[in-house]
Amino acid sequence: MGNQTLPRKQTRAAFLMSLGSLSLAALAGCAGGAPPDSEFVGNYLSTYTLPAIGENGTFSFTVEQKGRMVGSFTDATTNLVYAFDGVVENKGKFTGTLKNGTTSSPISGLMSGGSSGGGDFNITRGVTQYQGHFTIGGSLTTVNSDYQGIYSGVYGADTRLLVEGKTLNGLASYSVDSKGNIIGSLTRGAETGLLTGSIGNTGAFQATVKFASATLPLAGTLIKTADGSAQGNFTFSSSGALYPASFSKSSSAVAGGDSPYKASYRGTYGLPEKGENGTLSFTVDPSGSMIGFFSQSLNKPVGTLVGSVENDGGFSGEVTYNATEISGLPAAEQPLYTKRMIQGKLGARAGAAGVSGDFTMAINGVTSAGNFEASIGGSEVNSSYRASYTDGGFFFAPPGFDASRVPGGKFTSASSVEIAVDKQGSIIGSLGSHRFDGRITNDGRIVGQLRGTDSAWYPIRGILSKVIWKITPPGGTTPADYPGIAGNLYVTISGEEYPIAVKATGGDGRNS
Structure with a gap:
């Protein structure tokens, strides 16, 4: 689109003469064959005016491969949204229809002036025809967005729009950054969809919401309110049809202003059920937009996090991975690194x-389910478990690492626990003869992966507690206090969990 040279803007008289020569047959394509690919394929945001009646607003539309146009007109004064459906020739002539409820208005016109240009059009309302003009881009491209901030409210769509047999309605919460980028979420029952898009200083926006089973484009106009609520009308696009929808206030709207979470964070995370753990780093800007990464241990791919945080701490987003990194993984692992919500x-x-x-x-x-801990700035979480631990030769019955209840000979029990916990809470070492990599939170939750006798890695999760052991040292006669840890873990093998016990000396033994 950006490299196309469109016809120069016609004079008003020539333009009006050209409207009389529009041919529906031509718009449908040449006789005997499919219409050619459109030179105008792309997404457009524009502003329009109808000078005779003092109307102005936004015209958002998409041109598909064969020239079909789908979008919306939003009257800036009344905030009324008209669904637009039309078709455009490669010479720029277009025709279509605007619909709102039972009201239908034919429109025809001419696109001209390039991707930052616009066009003229005629629209018939009732029995009266009005002349208008639209300008693509321009004021809709923003650097210092008038809409920067955090918005919350409820939304609802025309009940004819069904996804998996269910209507679309629920909570709307999102942030707008200084460049007008939108990120947040729309809920649908218990499901949360990721909302991404952009908004101009006129309030016109285009966005996409991604649910697990459907991806829906939406476009319309947002009205700012002092209390941070989201208000405005828009349309959902689904299967080639447009459905009206709206944002409105809710009693749970968050307060406006800068996000109380604005800062840069760095720490550790774990997914106990998956045995996945690693480090995370993210930044929350004043509008509540979140960007960062998840870096999994064992040299697995790094995921990029993009999301948003509400003032009450609720957050949502996506974690995406580099396709080149994923392609280098074993085929069985690659599905684990598709986009994660x-x-x-x-x-x-x-x-x-x-x-x-x-x-x-x-x-x-x-x-x-997962959990994380992060500190502000570049330093890591100051783990209360930071220390080196060993069985110390003290534990034999049962041993420091007891895997006797795990079937199949996957692990060998032994009195040889040797692990170290760093400032992040990351763990590296061995349980018996088996390498262990993991992480522990300050409340004792532990996740990780343990390598079996078959060289496969198995997920581990559990709880460790600090203890003071009463132990009589070798050759001694009097028990002495030895700080250490003890706990129970579960290892997952073929979907089944089996218990493991661990105990060792080291650390300070204090739980406070």
Whole structure:
């Protein structure tokens, strides 16, 4: 689209003469064959005016491969949205229809002036024809967005629009950054869809909401309110049809202003059910937009996080992976790194030193629970378990690593626990003769992966507690206090969980 040279703007008289020569046969394509590919394929945002009646607003539309036009007109004064359906020739002539409820208005016109140009059109309302003009781009491209901030409310769509037999309605929450980029979510029952798009300073926006089973474009106009509510009319596009919808206030609207979570964070995360753990880093800007990454241990692909945070700490987003990295993985692992949806809740830590939280992440169609801890700035979480641990030769019956209840000879029990926990809470070492990589939170939740006798990695999750052991050292006669840890873990093998016990000396033994 950007490299096409469109016809120069005609004079008003020549333009009006050209409207009389529009041919429906020509718009449908040449006789005996399919119409050619359109030179205008793309997405457009524009402003329009109808000078005779003082009307102005936004005209948002998409041109498909064969010239079909789908979009919406939004009257800036009344905020009324008209669904637009039409077709455009490669010479720029277009015809179509505007619909709102039972009201239908024919429109015809001419696109001209390039991708930053616009066009003229005639629209008939009732029995009266009005002349108008639209300008593509321009004021809709924003640097310092008038809509920067956090918005919350409810939304509802025409009940004729069904996804999996269900109507679309629920909560709307999203952030707008300084460039007018939108990111947030729309709920549909218990499901949350990721909302992404852009908005101009006129309030016109185009966006897409992605649910697990459907991706729907939407376009319309947002009205700013002082309390952070989302208000406005828009249309959903589904299967070639447009359906009216609207944003409105809700009693749970969040307060406006800068996000209380604005800062840069760095810490660790874990998905216990998957045995996945690693580090995360993200930044929340004043509008609540979130961007960062998930870096999984064991040299797995790094995922890029894009999302948004509400003032109450609720957040949602997507984690995406580099296609080249994924292609280098074994075929069985590649489905684990398709785009992941994430949503959860941030909670302030003591002294506002960072955040911790819980979340759910959809991995290859399966949703699993996870948790994280992060501190503000570049430093890592200051793990209370930071230390080296060993069985110390003290534990034999049962041993420091007891896997006797795991079937199939996957693990060999032994009195040889050797692990180290760093400042991040990351763990590396061995349980018996088996390598262990994992992470522990300050409340003792542990996740990781343990390598079996078959060289396969198995997910581990569980709880470790600090203890003070009463142990008589070798050759001694009097028990002495030895700080250490003890806990129970579960290993997942072929979908079944089996218990493992661990105990070791090391650390300070204090739980506070």
